[in-house]
Amino acid sequence: MSQMTNDGGSMVKRRHIVTKKTAPYIFLFPMIVLFAVFMIYPIIHSLLLSFQDFSGGVYTFCGIQNYVTLLQDPIFWKSLKNTFIYLIVQVPVMVVLSLLFGVLVEQAFLKCRAGFRIGIFLPSVTALVAYAIVFKLLFNTDFGLVNHMLQAMGFSGVDWLNTVWGARMAIIIAITWRWTGYNTIIVIAGLKNIPTELYESAEIDGASFWQKFLYITVPMVKSILLFVSITSTIGTLQLFDESFILTGGGPNNATITIGHYLYDTGFTYYKFGYAAALSYALVVIIGILSIIQFKVTKGGEE
Amino acid sequence: MKNVKTMPKVVTYVILIIAVLVSLFPFYFMFVSATNTNADILSAAPKLFFGSHAVENYKNLSDRLDLGRVLINSCILTFTYTVLSIFIHSMAGYALAKFEFKGKGIMFGIFMMTMMIPGQVMYVPLFTLMNKIGWANTYQAVILPGLAGAFGIFLMRQNMLSFPKSLIEAARIDGCGEFSIFFKIVMPTMKPALGALAIYMFMSMWNSFMWPLIILGTKSMYNFPVALSMLNGVAWRKDYGVIMLATVFAVLPILMIFLIFQKQFIAGVMGGAVKE
Numbered sequence: 001m002s003q004m005t006n007d008g009g010s011m012v013k014r015r016h017i018v019t020k021k022t023a024p025y026i027f028l029f030p031m032i033v034l035f036a037v038f039m040i041y042p043i044i045h046s047l048l049l050s051f052q053d054f055s056g057g058v059y060t061f062c063g064i065q066n067y068v069t070l071l072q073d074p075i076f077w078k079s080l081k082n083t084f085i086y087l088i089v090q091v092p093v094m095v096v097l098s099l100l101f102g103v104l105v106e107q108a109f110l111k112c113r114a115g116f117r118i119g120i121f122l123p124s125v126t127a128l129v130a131y132a133i134v135f136k137l138l139f140n141t142d143f144g145l146v147n148h149m150l151q152a153m154g155f156s157g158v159d160w161l162n163t164v165w166g167a168r169m170a171i172i173i174a175i176t177w178r179w180t181g182y183n184t185i186i187v188i189a190g191l192k193n194i195p196t197e198l199y200e201s202a203e204i205d206g207a208s209f210w211q212k213f214l215y216i217t218v219p220m221v222k223s224i225l226l227f228v229s230i231t232s233t234i235g236t237l238q239l240f241d242e243s244f245i246l247t248g249g250g251p252n253n254a255t256i257t258i259g260h261y262l263y264d265t266g267f268t269y270y271k272f273g274y275a276a277a278l279s280y281a282l283v284v285i286i287g288i289l290s291i292i293q294f295k296v297t298k299g300g301e302e
Numbered sequence: 303m304k305n306v307k308t309m310p311k312v313v314t315y316v317i318l319i320i321a322v323l324v325s326l327f328p329f330y331f332m333f334v335s336a337t338n339t340n341a342d343i344l345s346a347a348p349k350l351f352f353g354s355h356a357v358e359n360y361k362n363l364s365d366r367l368d369l370g371r372v373l374i375n376s377c378i379l380t381f382t383y384t385v386l387s388i389f390i391h392s393m394a395g396y397a398l399a400k401f402e403f404k405g406k407g408i409m410f411g412i413f414m415m416t417m418m419i420p421g422q423v424m425y426v427p428l429f430t431l432m433n434k435i436g437w438a439n440t441y442q443a444v445i446l447p448g449l450a451g452a453f454g455i456f457l458m459r460q461n462m463l464s465f466p467k468s469l470i471e472a473a474r475i476d477g478c479g480e481f482s483i484f485f486k487i488v489m490p491t492m493k494p495a496l497g498a499l500a501i502y503m504f505m506s507m508w509n510s511f512m513w514p515l516i517i518l519g520t521k522s523m524y525n526f527p528v529a530l531s532m533l534n535g536v537a538w539r540k541d542y543g544v545i546m547l548a549t550v551f552a553v554l555p556i557l558m559i560f561l562i563f564q565k566q567f568i569a570g571v572m573g574g575a576v577k578e
Binding site: 018019020021023024025026027028030031032034035037038039040041042043045046049100101104105107109110115116117118119120121122123124125126127128129130131133134135136137138142143145148177181182185186188189209234237238240241244245259262263266267272275276279280282283286287290 | 310311314315317318321322324325326328329331332335343344345346347348389390391393394396397398401403406409412413416418419420421422423424425426427428429430431446447449450451452455474479480481484505508509511512515516526527528530531534542545546549552553556557560561564567568571572
């Protein structure tokens with residue numbers, strides 16, 4: 001009995017503090033603390049650091065010197081160029097493959113649909129480090145399986161990881177393997193939203209597979225394809241693991257990514273100010289690309 | 303669809319079977335190589351079937367890597383991260399979806415904006431901060447910054463938007479406190495969304511590499527990705543059978559969890575694409 005009155009008492013007390021008005025702040029409180037300390041503070045601090053020079057354990061204000069250096073840094077330009085090569089080659093290939101696999105997996109006559117879906121999705125659950133190590137072995141010039149297969153088919157082997165374009169191709173193939181299944185699932189989510197009546201009426205009108213694909217499927221999943229392109233672009237700009245493990249950024253920085261260069265400057269050479277400037281260059285690039293893509297998206301919706 | 307001709311059907315199957323084979327082959331290769339010797343893997347005709355050196359590779363791996371320790375580290379990091387995320391992100395998402403309060407719009411706007419900012423921007427200040435407060439090389443240094451990301455809030459808010467407001471109001475009239483409404487009514491009905499969030503968080507922490515590589519300094523703290531990269535980075539006595547066995551250990555748990563919860567996994571990925 002006393003237990004009950006106690007409970008009731010604390011309930012009444014508690015309700016003075018946790019009301020409909022205060023509740024949202026209380027629910028948000030842990031997140032706000034985390035966010036302020038581990039997100040807002042570092043973002044601002046990073047911006048401040050990018051105007052400072054760190055040497056001998058001391059920070060000194062150096063104005064925009066880091067950004068000036070950045071613009072004249074050949075490795076920065078190389079990392080930027082590499083990242084854009086990955087973007088331009090890999091994102092379109094992956095988007096097309098995702099759409100193709102998505103459409104095929106959703107065909108009504110298909111048996112074992114779940115099996116195909118799982119099989120295609122499986123690469124996207126593996127750790128980037130683990131798959132990069134496996135691919136490094138597969139692409140090995142002298143004893144890698146890819147070259148063995150090429151030679152068995154009568155081609156000559158490629159010196160994958162030690163030549164500029166070989167190493168870039170290896171990275172592009174690896175990323176495509178890792179992410180296509182993931183994006184296929186997103187495309188399937190979009191395909192499921194297309195009303196089946198559209199296809200049925202098109203069939204009555206005698207539309208072919210290609211006509212249905214071009215005039216119904218593609219327009220209906222346009223926004224999902226844009227979503228896939230945007231997330232893939234942002235992901236590609238932040239690539240690190242593949243460059244770090246698969247190619248080590250080599251040969252001669254031909255595959256180094258912005259993220260990998262940032263790691264080297266910041267945590268191998270401890271040039272904190274310069275690394276901060278590099279990271280803000282990345283923010284600016286993502287911002288510009290997002291604005292472009294946002295405009296394209298708006299155009300697509302009209 | 304009844305009168306689909308045989309030819310397109312065959313082409314569909316052929317393309318999909320090739321896609322699945324390409325997807326699965328690296329896994330097969332990894333498992334097979336983990337049971338073969340270094341010499342088998344590096345031979346002119348690499349072995350593509352299971353060998354008998356798994357035990358020997360395991361012994362050699364144990365010499366180079368404290369496998370149990372790495373497994374414990376990865377489990378502690380992933381488990382804590384996922385559980386904290388379920389509470390913190392769903393509470394924040396609930397507040398943003400179901401309450402009207404001052405500063406809500408601005409707060410949501412700031413959360414969303416930070417989703418565009420790459421984590422790499424934070425690493426230098428976070429590294430300095432963690433060293434200053436003596437958290438370098440600790441579990442919390444790996445876990446907490448990841449939780450500050452807004453993706454979890456976004457996912458939960460999107461899912462909570464459709465939760466019927468009348469249910470919450472009815473509970474209030476019945477004298478239910480705000481906390482009991484959330485924990486006893488909202489949370490249980492949101493189970494599928496929470497499952498999707500949990501799987502997403504589990505996957506990202508189990509596989510996370512760059513930040514742990516920066517902040518974890520001693521071998522006894524390494525998670526699987528960092529330990530793997532160290533094992534692979536050693537040029538001396540490099541044994542691919544041993545390295546492949548280590549990747550098997552890193553990939554197998556998540557592979558098994560995926561196969562058990564594959565529906566939720568796929569729902570989680572699809573949910574991440576849900577638009578406003």
